[in-house]
Amino acid sequence: MQSSPPDTVTRGLWELSDAPSIEWMFKTSADPEVIGSVAWMLPTVEWTRELHIATVCPPLLSAFRTCFHGGFQLSVSARQLALACGRALHHIACDETIQKLNSSNDNDQHFDWDSLELWSAWHDIALPWGLKACRTSFDLYATTQDENHENQARTALRLAIVTGCPGFLKPNDVTLIWDGVFDWNNANRVPKDFDWLVDFLVHFRTFDARNFDAMADALLALSAMQGLGSPEKRDNYLDTIIFSMEADKPSRLRHAALRAVFDARLQLVEIADDKEGDSEFREQLLTDLPSALLTMTKLVAPQLSAHDSDAIFNPGREYFYLQLIFTLAKQSDWRDQLEKAGHIDRCVVLLDHVINLKDSSTGLSEPVKTHPYYLAGTLIRLDASGSYRSSCFADKISELEWWKLLKGAWSAMWWNDLYREDELLEALPGIVTYTLESLETETAKYDSKSLIRMVDRIYEALKDEEAEPGIISAVKSVKDRLDSGGS
Template identity: 30%
Template sequence: MNKCTLSLHLPDILTSNLEAPSIKWLLETSTDPEVFIAAASLVPLVEWPLDLDVSDMLHQLSDIFTSCVGFDGQIVPSLDGKASACIMAMSHLYCGRVLHAYPDRGELHGRGRTDFGMFNEMTWWNIGDANDTVLTTTMNLFLPEDENGGFMWYSLDDCPDHVTEWLSHCLPYHFVTGRVNQGIEAFAIKVISKRLSSPSSPSNQIIANCTLLACVMVGVQFDKKNIIRIDKSAALPQVTQSLLARFQSVLWAWDGGDLEKDSTGVTRRAYHLLNIICRILELAQSHYNPSFDTMRNLDVCKKIYSRAKSPDLSVSLSALPNALRFTLTASQVSRDPASLWTDSYSTGDSHSPEDFDWLVEYLDYIYSDDKEAAFDILLLMSLMEVRCSPAKQHQFFESLIACMGSNMPVHLRYAALRAARIVREEIVSIDTIDVNVRDMVLTKLSPAILTTVCPRPGTTLADDPHHFFHDDRDKCYLELIFPLARNSNWHPHLFGDHHIDRCISMVGEYCRSYSRHAFYLSGILFRIAPEQLSVPSLDAITEQQWWDMISSAWFCAQFVIGDIYCFESLPVLVEGTKRYMGVASEDGLERLVRCVDVVLDILEGRDSEQGEGESVTVTVKEFRAVASDMLEKLVNSKGVISS
């Protein structure tokens, strides 16, 4: 992409179809001051083809601006509007003329003055900060080759929207023609930030203009005719995809060295644009294809982390949150907490737990000071189903416990719950991990998990119903607690930390919903049934609720038995079902038999393909016969009574 020019899919600009010739005619012929100001104000709003000669216009605008200056060397107050319109119109036309003449550095204005000198002279008069910003930006297009310094850049805080809009359009000319220094780089970043951070959602035109500016900053080249476009919104998919591809390639090529020694400046710009690129990708999410190079992007994050911890400190750790955010947005992963439970991501890259040890270290370092970065880390780890290495287990579980704290933002606590579900195998196999980690998991992680799904003290259902029941959150919680119930070492903690009480409270909410919750709830409660005397609240579950939960569990079994924990739980569900079949109606038993048949078909296919689970299949098959016999007896008994 560095070696060729990208031509956007935009229609050619035909001079005959544009407003530019009409505006040119008005400026050159009108004697009405109001008409002149109106025409001059339109100059930056239309496209000026590169083959349209505007030399006379430039001279005329320069002369009229000079006529607005009084004898005291200041702009006449009543002529402020005319002077400002001339400044903006001249600057806009000069950008196009410079692009047309590039790489020639010949003077465009003539009349014995250099272009640089003319614009510099115009800044001497009291013309206001906005006009100064426009002139200073244009003047940099004529910066002498031996001039290494920059100019004072005015704040954009009070800059009118039409000026920042023009700046986002004209700044690509600087990068395309090579008239750029670090002052221009920093200013361009400020302009993009302001344009994309408006209270109202920016338009596609604003996003496209800012995206193209970011593109040229990192080395994407374009046809001149596409640079002069005022509205580039039709090319938004192209420029966004080009930006993502080019930005990634620049970052991947970085060796982790000192960015200030970057001879081209492209890598340095890419590094400083991290936050901007994330914002662009979030706004244009539907306009580009996601990147599947997650591990390569994470390697860049790792370089930043390693470099920031090195003695020379040539790279700041403050860039790492933006680099992680870029890794997510490049993959089109939403950071919206509402999408936390539904997003999934699969990467073809191979990785080992040790590849993420640095990320575990960084999470431990950052979670107390930067909650959003901690959220991104946990979101990334859960989406990629990252398991930490044994060496980092203790540190990782400590961070999870802290992020689940009641003082943490809700979305961070939920992200920690989702990350804990990914490592549930380690949590279940509590007997096989380091004794210090085991003690911490049992005594601290267990109650911390409960805080993510339980209402805070004093909260009522009317205050926040999601604190009591939240479908996706509760499913994630049950998927974590469900396998713990198979380990008897966990039972005292499931009881003592009130996980069982929480599960019982969910029965009424989910037992009739035909959701997976019912399968997990039945598995948890049936496994602890021998100990039910120690849980008086079990008595609150009616026989009908038990049966409703069991019916829903069998209906959902077909969707979950691919999970080894769910598969192994089928015999437990069989025994529990036998216990409550007496309350089933004829319709209920018919539905049960149909569901069991579906499960059997899946199990028998699994047995034939993998040759495993025969005992489970036999158990379910025998139960199917029992249920069928019971249904037949119920039907026959009704027939006898009827006759």
């Protein structure tokens, strides 16, 4: 790991590491080696009003892009220059002092990317480098208790996390939670490789060192684990996740915890299925996590804006929540605990928002979102009766609401190619059963034609994909009913 500039940098440059000197060097030199050396220094410089983003960012971004002009397999020198310039650009975007000293318009116009390929190449370099820098500093803190090392570890992790999406985003940008990519190219990693990061997370939960931003960063990084960690650490990890979902915690922390659990969802099902494993941990997981998840999704205060991260319906949060519950509900023990914790009522609350889903930026309907499929599949899995007419939903969901939800589920399946995903096809027979029942109602009688083309397309697509005969046959039963007039 290189946390300082290359050896080729002269000591003289480091003696000029104040704001006026930095400004002067950016204005007078286009030499990539000089730009790279100044870039290594920039995060240590006290920013002043005399140091302008408009002066600093263009040469940094130009040098950064130059590193990738020869392709995405970088030489050692190009890699060092990319790390120096990219680290400096992220620092400028993240540092609160810099943001306060520069207008928002000035901030936004200097951070752009040429392509997703460029971001992907940068991400593959910067994320593992930042995590390694974080681990080195945190290990030093553990042995020395020097707070400087603690701060360096926290900063290194933050600068790693902000590489999770294209662009130079601020750490609190919700895009990082819902769209961030935090895995890296190393197929040989095992859960124990993440133990140090779980220790980091737990450390910043302790009262004396408590830092919710550092915890959220760690949870996002730990989402790459796609599980609950090694047997030695998973108790602490689960406890901290549940702590992070409490109603009085900041939304960024609660949502980062949701992201971590979402990425671990397949292992959660495996643990519940493994009745021969650690029974105490399994019991804690099944008992405590459903209640914590419900708390995490609930409204904690009156909302002033539909864009608020804690709004009653947050499309990003609900996408992860519904897909998580959808997966868990296919396992009987999870299903029982989710129902006991109150997740059916939570899904009913979301129903009106899902069937009337609109793009918050345009106000236009967005029928191609996947939310309806996950919500329909989840409600059907949580219904032990197998029929909405005799189920616990009878006094909670009207025939019209069911019909709109089921139409949305079929639409979501087609427009998002969900028929190509085996896990999602597992829920299709239930959706077929409910659709056939719904087609018998007065509500559907005058609207069934709106479903014909969608079901026809899905039926043909499933045949092209050579789906299981039982799935194709189930969809054909809906197709035949619709072709005969829906009654």
